[in-house]
Amino acid sequence: MNIKKFLFWLLMAAVGLALLGCNTASWLGGGQISNAQQQAYQAELFRLQNTPQSKPSLNYYQDVKPIVDRKCIVCHACYDAPCQLKLTSLEGIIRGATQAPVYNASRIDAAPTTRLFVDAYTQPEWREKGFFSILEPSDKAPSSVSVMNHMLALGKTREIDATTKVTKSMLTLGSERELSCAAGNDMDEYARENPNGGMPLAVAGLSDREYSVLTQWTMQAANNKNLAPSAARILPEDQIQLDIWESWFNRPGKKQQLLSRYLFEHFILGHLYFQSDAQLKVRLGAKRAEPVAVFFKLIRSTTPPGKPPVDVATVLANEPPPEHFYYRFVPVTQTLVYKDHIPYRLDQKRLAYFESHFLSDDWQVDVLPGYSYQERANPFLTFADIPAKLRYQFLLQDAEYFIRNFIRGPVCHGPIATDVIRDQFWVMFENPAVEQYVNDEAYRRESTPLLGLPGEKDALTELGDQWLKYSRKRNAYAKMRDQHYSRMMPDMAPFELLWDGNKNNKNAFLSVFRHHDNASVVQGFRGNIPRTAWLMDYPLLERSYYELVVGFNVFGNTSHQLQTRLYFDLIRNGGEVNFLRLLPPEARQKEYEHWYQGAAKIKVFGAYFTPDFKHASPISYTTKAPKAEFFTHVFSQFPLLAGAQEFAASGFLQGLPLKLLKPFPEPDAFNTLRQKTAEQLPFIQFLPETTLLSLKNADGSSQVFSILRNRMHSNVAFMLGESLRYQQAQDTVTILPELVGSYPNLMLSVTAKEVTQMLKDIAEVETQKDFDLFIDRYGVRRMQPRLWAELDGYRKHLEQVSPIAAGVMDINRYGYW
Template identity: 45%
Template sequence: MTSRLLFAVVVCLTSVWSQAEPISYSRDIQPILTAKCVACHACYDAPCQLNLGSDEGILRGASKVPVYDGARTKAQPTTRLFLDAHGEAAWRRKGFASVLDSQDDQAALMARMIELGRSNPPEPNAKLPADLDLSISRENQCPLPGEFDEYAKKFAHAGMPFAVTGLSDDEYATVQGWLEQGAPVDSSELKPNAAEQKQIADWEALLNARGAREVLVGRWLYEHLFLAHLYFEGGERGHFFQMVRSRTPSGQPIDPIATRRPNDDPGNDFYYRLWPIQGVIVHKTHITYPLSAKKLARVKSLFYADNWTTDQVPGYGLQRRANPFETFAAIPAQARYQFMLDNAEYFVRTFIRGPVCRGQIATDVIRDNFWALFQAPERDLYITDADYRAEATPLLSMPGQLDEIGDLLGLWHSYRNKRNEYEDLRRDAYSDAPAPSWSTLWAGNDNALLSIFRQFDSASVRKGLIGEIPQTIWLMDYPLLERTYYQLVVNFDVFGNVSHQAQTRLYFDLIRNGAELNFLRLMPPESRQGYLDDWYQNSGKLKMWLDYTEADMDKPTGFIWTSGDPKRAFAEALIERYADINARPDPINRCSGAHCYRNGLSPLLRSSEQALSRLTKRPAAGLKVIRQLPEATMLRIELPDGKREVYSVLRNRAHSNVAFMAGESLRYQPGLDTLTVYPGVLSSYPNFMFNLRGEEVPEFVAAMEQARDQAAFDKIVERWGIRRSHPDFWRYFNDLSAYIGETEPIEAGVLDMNRYQNL
């Protein structure tokens, strides 16, 4: 039987079956969309804003207007799913077009897009046509039904799924059968179980308690948890919740108030509610935060143990947004900072993985890999010295509240000058404080040591000290951590105009500089200028003169090192001293002996990690193939017992400095690039994947070491690579998400393939 005839039989049987039992959206269609569409169509960066992770998303349809637009001169209306409109009619009024309705005797847009993809399949596991633009910055091609014929002629290879192996015969027949039935969409609402309902009631009671100080604490907690995917101790797997402001109190259906920012005025009568998150969980927006009875007791202890009082609650408005240190001054600073430290990974994730960090201009303010440490509250003068706190607070206002383009430079200079005045104040105040020592560093739990990796236009955060000792280390105190969170998360408007986005990015540059200067004070005075010159080479020196204040070059440190490289000596001592709270020991990248692998592995995996560690030992000058590698490559290693291990191979690009928004390529130092290899999926956006058997790992590593040009790398890809056109692409790609579900179930979510490259 020919394949064409076989397919006809499948379609026929599907048609007969569908007449007996209608195809269900929730049972039959959403799983297909989750497996092969959500990887591109989710969140703000979904092409055409078509979000296929929920019934509400598919009914909303598509829009020609992109969310991410760094050049728009006016802020655009918000189009957040589940918040800014409800129901098809409301979304049509906002300019969204249906992808499910047939029009003028033409099939639905979704049906035609899928058919276009099916009629022009890619050659199995071959490179896609070079003229097919796969970049996330490609033109937003969103044809309306009447424009489809012209679109199909112009973009014959741009059917759905886009530039990737398509649907199977069964999947295709099911989706087309559903569309022919009129595409009925049934809703499957997530509801909390009994254990979750009890804890929801307890948390909502705390958040909505009356009294001036209780209202102020509730407001602060909401502004710090609104982005979280909250989950409960004893809760059901896959159940997550978000904190919203609702017009209705506990016990009634939630009616969310859709303000542009979480610290905009919600009106007079509102209540904080915990709302089940609907739809498919995607990894890039899945920033988790745990709730439990123990956490509730911790919050009460932190915020209400001290006998502090207030008789009024500040209003909402520009100044309240610009300076949360003033807005929440009545709440003890110790409580605010400690709450953030307890789950520091969550807060750093919000501004490293959140909406602001999408695209090169958003992320090139940070280096490709660095570690973050935190100042102990008892050594933070903003916490311990009321006079210093009163003097510093007015200087901690942040820009971005006004978005006039004509006065962008004037707005920026005023906030930059305030920040530099604060840095001068801080430098002088700490000159009279005890010299930095180990007691300067907070070491309360495993959130104390974080690793950040940038992958060109995205970034990720993990607990623990991963990778080789980095070029820079951040030391964040409370004013830095809180300002970063408010500037990049609470106050950032992804729908804002170019002025707002530029101010946000420019201020983040100052924050990075402040964190680096804080760390510099741990180093011996005679070494500081050398490190500073290394961090700000070439044009970086101009930026230091233009925008930064003077670093503290004289204050003694309590750290005494005999090594010629005090930073390395400090880092090595940090790893040893805090081994008990280092969540991810790393013998692969920091192998100091003959055993470059983790403990407890099988002989095959030990030899695999031993081989992989060789890729981390040299910069690009010795490992030529690094120039062909993208930022985030996944290695899937198959084992004889049917299991597999996944490793991330991250390319760390070296820069002379990261002090400017434009011209990044001019600051590359490719001869100094390095690789970090570590178990697990360390990026929401895999750029490529290799699949190999465990016994092939030494051969794979040797081939990588010997490759000197593109032709040699192409041979590696041909043998082990999983291209977008691979017949089993989706099985391998979705297995990465499955691996996260097995190894870190709370963090599991569908990965994004918008950055998967055409190698």
């Protein structure tokens, strides 16, 4: 066995032990129910059992949905919704819950998919898949009360109140929580073992009116044999556009068919809309008593336009469909959740762009590609007939959307993936006018066979061979690319190499922030100058998308997930090495060693292609800080697109002729925080990943800020053992005058008059006790009723400043406050 194979299987053994440990999380509860609570709980169940139904009947959309949207889906929205109970739609409520987890990193075989609106439609179909009702009382239950009302009653009678600080001794929260998912006949036992496990879980509860509406409607729904969601009405102007787009996607001809397949695979996560942004803003602000379709999903259907669509429902978007299928649009009927709401505009302007960009070019398709293993594993082969430059330009035009698909996307709990990216890094793109893969046909033909992606073959016995096969191909490609660029572009000026966004496209420069097990992407360079940056070319951008979106199965087994994550480590390394070439030769090796400290030297030796440390840089550097000097040049060259105003206001860039923007209420003080490390400012070490700050002004208006903790690591070359790689003393914070992150871990609320004192108090925090006192004064604790008002404020802010992208924020990761 060679050294690389030995190191691989040594790593796999460590991973296997860690993954087995992933399923040993603590119970939800914390102690036994007290006699007083037990009596109150049973009395409430008896009352519910004997409460007559309200008349007139409650309407789900008018009476119930507003409550569920405000206080329930904040935890029951994503794939990690407890017990797969997704409450974002009536369909999800009717489907119910299951004990089968979506996230199970140690499973040998892939789990059956249970995607709402895809894998089953009717209640009997979901029952066959192991879901049980939360509305109907169980025949075996001691009392004829539904699971939902059991959980609501337990929440109403719990003994923790607004004065309580929630602790781990009371119950386990967040992604550490192991779910019991008790069905009706297990509810009494669940209540005895989990006195604090009622709903809403460990947050300020429902008002008396909300509790009455939910419990009454639950009993009403249980007796309604015809309970069914109302179909979302498609407005006439949308129906016109929908018909146009369905006709366009299903046009005959091999050229159109290949393009439709390519676009379909890039829209599978998108929430698509047919109106202009201005028209959609008006529509989103309209209040309607009935469900109206605003966003749509693109699917492959067995039925043609004009008939109700029936999803082909393959596990992956690039799996073979039936011989005859049609591209169709279906309404997005669930409440929009910020985590997985990724909008994309398909209006007449976009249609004209597709026609002129793709179809006016003189390219032909002689034979349509199929769905073989090789074609699914290598999209560069599959879509080779579509000119590569056209594909790359298409991705660049909305680069934030495509990166958001795999950075934010639908994966709710992804620490194995996010362990291999930095907490903050910047992304740039190569100029399609000079990028070599899309411009040099010989180089493209030679390198394309090396760009395949692992994960299609997921048998555990093939894990090692699959990984070694694809890692070798990747490293062979990296060597080929390095030699080709050195030969063909020896003196290329970096600002000819960088895509300039066509002078006005803000997708040219992006920032990614990792929040432990999830991440966010925003336009512009934000935060401090990061430790690393990525320079993405077309192969790197397309591989990222196909590896983490098209080819990723959240229900996949250990082998599939490990292959995917390990290759993403190579993708990150590739982006970093591309950027490294822009620095002077004498600085590259030192910078690279700084990125890959400690045990990462094993990966540098055994898994990565060795970067070019010798070839001359096209930039003449004059300082001893070439990375900062490079970004100074970027800000000077592209001030508006890169966001130089923020940096000038922050004091990072001295002497640039830029108009200073001062978005912070106390610029100097806030900027001081942004430039300090945890060693200099101990407060940082107590911060969670994502903190939202609401600042109330005297006139009733408010400002919002995101305080993001950037954890420093000796390296991010491994999926596991993150705590061993922390460099906590070097942690920093990024403070942005906007909302960033899908999962707030803490909310702070201050008035304008309190800001100066708050900043003074921050500087005095040195211990956990100090931090707890700080939270007492400025923080929003879980059990405080104002928690809901604060969440409402952030939602309304999103609806005002970014209505098309707005959605409900998830508090599954809210901390023990």
